[in-house]
Amino acid sequence: MNSAQADAYLRRLGAERPASPTADALRELHLRHLKSVPFENLSIHLGEEIVLEEKRLLDKVVGARRGGFCYELNGSFGALLTTLGFEVTLLAGRVYGDEGRLGIPYDHLALRVRTADGGDWLADIGFGAHSHHPLAIGARGEQVDPGGTFRVVEAGADAAGVRGGHTVAEAADLDVVRDGKPQYRLEVRPRVLGDFVAGAWWHSTSSASHFTRSLVCSLVTEEGGRITLSGRSFTVTGVDGTREVRELASDEEVLAVYRERFGIVLDRVPVVGGGDGGS
Structure with a gap:
């Protein structure tokens, strides 16, 4: 990413270029991203290819x-942070599903x-729906955030941070816990973007995959709540x-919400399976 691309990205976030890659700068960029760029899986249901290359x-x-x-x-956020002088490492995780299965x-x-000020963070x-701010990756106590109360603990630890009898290899991994419930397990070894192609596919x-079976478009609001459009159900969480929750009656209403609340302009309404992505 060159300087002009980074400036365009920052304009997308409504953020200024930080003077230095500090923890405060990371915290601001993290929150601005959550408030500006939706978490969404629309490409899967619009038949759009997902390519894990920086330019794309x-x-x-x-x-x-x-x-x-x-x-x-x-x-994309990691590429921006790297251009701005932060030291960024990509980490692979496995999400906890039903009955605690990874x-x-x-x-x-x-x-x-x-x-630059010595911080080591999980962004x-x-x-x-996750933390609004980066989490201190080396801290093992509770980290209170607008998105919940988080802990980063050694893999296999319970919600209080106490480990059971696990191997040394397991202890190298980290569990991210939100409000007492494990969210995902992180490997700490560095990865590159190309490593994730199979997972994205x-x-x-x-x-x-729940992404092929459902539609989601979600964004943190300026007030710190959240708006979510799932199919035709529009939810505002304070x-x-x-x-x-409001059910949208027509395609025109759905497209208007995408456009006016999420800044996404579409020429047709995505429907589950509309992109023939499921197998």
């Missing part, structure tokens, strides 16, 4: 003013970001957790 990600997120899911959002390898992409703007095509 920038074309989508910055040029087309779209969003994406973890590989796209954290992939998902496929390369199920999730998150970022480890080191800042993740690609997990849907699986999530875009497999009938076992800062206090209150929810208002």
